[in-house]
Amino acid sequence: MQIVEVNGVHIIAMSERLDVPVAPVLREAIKNLVEQNYTRVIIDLSKTKFIDSSGCGALVASLRSLIRSKGDMKIAGPSPQAKSLFELTRLHRVFEIYGNVDQALA
Amino acid sequence: MQIVEVNGVHIIAMSERLDVPVAPVLREAIKNLVEQNYTRVIIDLSKTKFIDSSGCGALVASLRSLIRSKGDMKIAGPSPQAKSLFELTRLHRVFEIYGNVDQALA
Amino acid sequence: MNYPKIVKIETQADQHFLRPLNSLVRALLLLAPGLGKQTAVVNDLELAFNEAYANIVEHAYGATNKGPIIIEITLSEEAVEFKFEDFGKEFDYSLVPEPNFERPANGGLGVWLIRRFMDECVYSRENGKKNVLRLIKKIPAADL
Amino acid sequence: MNYPKIVKIETQADQHFLRPLNSLVRALLLLAPGLGKQTAVVNDLELAFNEAYANIVEHAYGATNKGPIIIEITLSEEAVEFKFEDFGKEFDYSLVPEPNFERPANGGLGVWLIRRFMDECVYSRENGKKNVLRLIKKIPAADL
Ligand SMILES: Nc1ncnc2c1ncn2[C@@H]1O[C@H](COP(=O)(O)OP(=O)(O)O)[C@@H](O)[C@H]1O
Numbered sequence: 001m002q003i004v005e006v007n008g009v010h011i012i013a014m015s016e017r018l019d020v021p022v023a024p025v026l027r028e029a030i031k032n033l034v035e036q037n038y039t040r041v042i043i044d045l046s047k048t049k050f051i052d053s054s055g056c057g058a059l060v061a062s063l064r065s066l067i068r069s070k071g072d073m074k075i076a077g078p079s080p081q082a083k084s085l086f087e088l089t090r091l092h093r094v095f096e097i098y099g100n101v102d103q104a105l106a
Numbered sequence: 107m108q109i110v111e112v113n114g115v116h117i118i119a120m121s122e123r124l125d126v127p128v129a130p131v132l133r134e135a136i137k138n139l140v141e142q143n144y145t146r147v148i149i150d151l152s153k154t155k156f157i158d159s160s161g162c163g164a165l166v167a168s169l170r171s172l173i174r175s176k177g178d179m180k181i182a183g184p185s186p187q188a189k190s191l192f193e194l195t196r197l198h199r200v201f202e203i204y205g206n207v208d209q210a211l212a
Numbered sequence: 213m214n215y216p217k218i219v220k221i222e223t224q225a226d227q228h229f230l231r232p233l234n235s236l237v238r239a240l241l242l243l244a245p246g247l248g249k250q251t252a253v254v255n256d257l258e259l260a261f262n263e264a265y266a267n268i269v270e271h272a273y274g275a276t277n278k279g280p281i282i283i284e285i286t287l288s289e290e291a292v293e294f295k296f297e298d299f300g301k302e303f304d305y306s307l308v309p310e311p312n313f314e315r316p317a318n319g320g321l322g323v324w325l326i327r328r329f330m331d332e333c334v335y336s337r338e339n340g341k342k343n344v345l346r347l348i349k350k351i352p353a354a355d356l
Numbered sequence: 357m358n359y360p361k362i363v364k365i366e367t368q369a370d371q372h373f374l375r376p377l378n379s380l381v382r383a384l385l386l387l388a389p390g391l392g393k394q395t396a397v398v399n400d401l402e403l404a405f406n407e408a409y410a411n412i413v414e415h416a417y418g419a420t421n422k423g424p425i426i427i428e429i430t431l432s433e434e435a436v437e438f439k440f441e442d443f444g445k446e447f448d449y450s451l452v453p454e455p456n457f458e459r460p461a462n463g464g465l466g467v468w469l470i471r472r473f474m475d476e477c478v479y480s481r482e483n484g485k486k487n488v489l490r491l492i493k494k495i496p497a498a499d500l
């Protein structure tokens with residue numbers, strides 16, 4: 001997981017898997033950002049090949065916490081596996097999803 | 107495994123692993139080429155992350171069979187794992203090794 | 213090659229093993245007859261496996277209780293079966309409610325996904341101490 | 357995390373399982389304390405595992421004889437151990453000669469590589485029917 005800031009937006013690039021070992025790491029990162037009042041976030045999934053239910057849960061928790069602080073969360077570059085999981089779980093109606101980070105930033 | 111011909115030289119591009127399941131496939135491919143009198147071969151290892159002793163064995167067998175038919179065999183683009191295995195087994199003194207296919211063709 | 217092919221694995225219940233086990237399962241599935249080119253099906257099966265193992269670690273055993281998870285993977289030409297055995301809490305999978313899709317939550321999708329991706333999901337409690345979960349998926353005909 | 361971590365695996369002797377098992381082993385090793393960044397050591401261990409399994413399939417059992425291979429992988433903070441058990445031919449690893457490096461051959465490197473990459477290579481025949489091979493490597497201190 002890597003975080004960079006571009007014009008006040010924090011881009012969190014997830015690594016190959018967003019699963020049980022990393023889900024809490026993502027939630028913790030969001031908590032830290034919110035505490036510092038950084039509430040505009042893009043989750044970059046372009047390197048992520050595998051998401052499981054704990055990954056979906058961490059994304060929902062992150063979105064909730066950012067919205068509660070009047071921020072927003074965009075998801076960029078999900079793989080076919082991620083996209084089909086979001087659709088199956090109807091999360092595609094809840095997440096703002098973009099093809100890549102540039103589109104999410106635009 | 108993929109084979110293309112460039113100016114009479116056959117370039118055999120191995121896939122991710124050169125191990126027990128593919129070693130006999132390589133040997134068979136060389137046998138077919140030699141039977142058709144194509145005896146100039148480059149083995150492209152640039153995609154190959156893992157070679158084992160059966161892979162080394164298949165390369166030695168291939169080299170032998172090509173030399174016996176007055177041809178030659180070059181190896182291109184070995185990974186660090188392959189290079190260190192060739193050195194350990196002294197095969198780097200037997201194989202002609204190049205950084206990539208273009209250098210081997212030049 | 214001769215089918216069915218069977219792999220048995222035993223680990224302590226520990227999320228540490230999730231990714232290595234997933235790697236094994238994925239590589240096995242990609243070699244199964246009829247699955248090599250069906251990446252979407254392989255993804256679904258990997259996910260179902262992942263959810264079942266993770267749930268046993270987290271819910272059947274939990275943070276304080278420790279014990280083994282015994283897995284048997286059977287690949288045949290028609291189907292893939294994952295069998296999980298553990299000695300943790302008894303649990304009735306059929307009581308898990310459908311997720312409320314109108315109100316997304318931080319969890320509660322795992323069992324639903326397992327059911328969704330597998331054709332059969334059979335749970336039994338044996339000898340008052342062993343949980344046995346069998347997940348079976350028929351290998352779909354590949355669209356050519 | 358609590359060490360040692362142990363994984364047990366049982367398969368029929370079949371080269372089919374080589375790659376899936378290698379994936380598991382590699383992923384396990386990369387999670388071991390002190391190995392995550394030592395790719396070269398992980399490569400060596402993966403290769404030693406691969407050679408040992410392949411030899412049991414090819415030589416201990418061979419084309420006609422079939423039977424199980426039982427593997428136990430133990431990761432501790434100090435060492436990695438691979439234990440292989442099979443019910444094939446008896447075999448004295450210590451009788452394998454050094455390869456003749458002046459005259460490269462089509463084979464004959466496997467056992468030498470196992471010995472070269474592992475710190476210990478202990479073979480025993482048990483009850484006149486079971487082969488037990490234990491391969492141990494101490495985890496080298498990472499150069500920082
Ligand atoms: N193997 C199990 N043993 C005991 N309880 C389980 C098991 N699997 C699931 N559960 C229970 O079912 C609930 C729903 O599981 P699941 O759909 O995977 O969502 P989550 O794990 O995110 O809560 C869990 O919260 C837990 O209470």
Ligand SMILES: Nc1ncnc2c1ncn2[C@@H]1O[C@H](COP(=O)(O)OP(=O)(O)O)[C@@H](O)[C@H]1O
Binds near residue numbers: 416452466467468
């Ligand atoms: N597990 C085993 N059981 C019986 N014989 C073995 C075993 N492993 C190796 N051997 C014998 O030792 C020889 C050398 O093995 P190895 O160095 O791996 O080279 P290769 O397998 O290429 O012949 C083999 O040819 C075989 O005769």
